[in-house]
Amino acid sequence: MNPSVPEHPATWQTVAPHRCQLGESPFWHPQEQMLYWLDIPGRQVLRANTYMGTVDTWDLPCEPGCIAPAASGGLVIALRHGVFRAREWGGELQLLATLDYDPTQMRANDGKCDAQGRLWIGTLDETRQLKNVGLYCLDTQHPEHPGQVHISCKIAPNGSFTTANALAWSPDNRTLYWANSPSHTVWAWDFEPSSGAMSAQRVFASFEPKPEGWPGTAATPLVYGGRPDGAAVDVAGNYWVAMFEGQRVCQFSPDGRLLADIPTPLVCPTMPCFGGEDLKTLYLTSASKNRPADELATYPLSGQVVAMRVAVAGLPVQFFRD
DSSP, X not given: OOTTSOBOOOOOEESOSOOOSBEEEEEEETTTTEEEEEETTTTEEEEEETTTTEEEEEEOSSOEEEEEEBTTSSEEEEETTEEEEESSTTOOEEEEEOOSSOTTTEEEEEEEXXXXXOEEEEEEETTSSSOBOOEEXXXXXXXXXXXXXXEEEEEOOOSSBOBEEEEEEOTTSOEEEEEEGGGTEEEEEEEETTTTEEXXXXXXXXXXXXXXXXXXXXSSBOOOOOEEEEEEEBTTOOEEEEEETTTEEEEEOTTSOEEEEXXXXXXXXXXXXXXXXXXXXXXXXXXXXXXXXXXXXXXXTTTSOEEEEOSSOBOOOOOBOO
């Protein structure tokens, strides 16, 4: 925690009693009034009726990295072996495209659609040695490729990224945010909406690395604020990022000032999104996989989705256009 920033008076509530191994990619579906998210190692898509507290699950053939709703109905799902289209809940998975990587060593990770309806997908290097993660853009309405699915790598592997995360756009679609979690850094780029071109990379937010030997001992605990995982943006342009192993969500102004340091009942929050009828409910997924037994006992909500009310509405989810 940053002692110079007052803690937000957070009041978190459990959305539904379902524990994921690694909850990710949440979004609020405005037409259905349902919350969707993933369990990556659990190989499931989940959706909750938050008013009733019920959860539906849909088993997948391999690990999903991210999902987005489609404007013509159903979902687009980035799985380990490719990007697929499902026209209805639990329906047939139709292959749209494959990404340029070896699925025995890498998989799709954090991603979402931009305002033009293109799906952006970051990858994850499971070996932690290749360091060749990229950010891909899947476009079904490219003017030079009419009627085709066009994939381009907007950020090519550069020998330093292992875990793509924290993807989001500013309200005017002129800034793109993206992170490599192990580097404890979120970058910002100037973004050209029509072409998807990125330029002028700069550091937006940086965090202290994990101390060696963390979490330390009961007598001498070590402080760690976590590393950036998933992110979302509100209508004022503020950037909200979940800090994995940091037990918190950070809210930054568009110019990178830390506005709020919000504690959570989770050691490993993974990704926020805004939902509810007024988009003033902040939903937050989390992880439980490979966490120590004493930690899970102390933080029993690990792996669940929690929610809190916020003062400023978030941006709505963007739909995939095909």
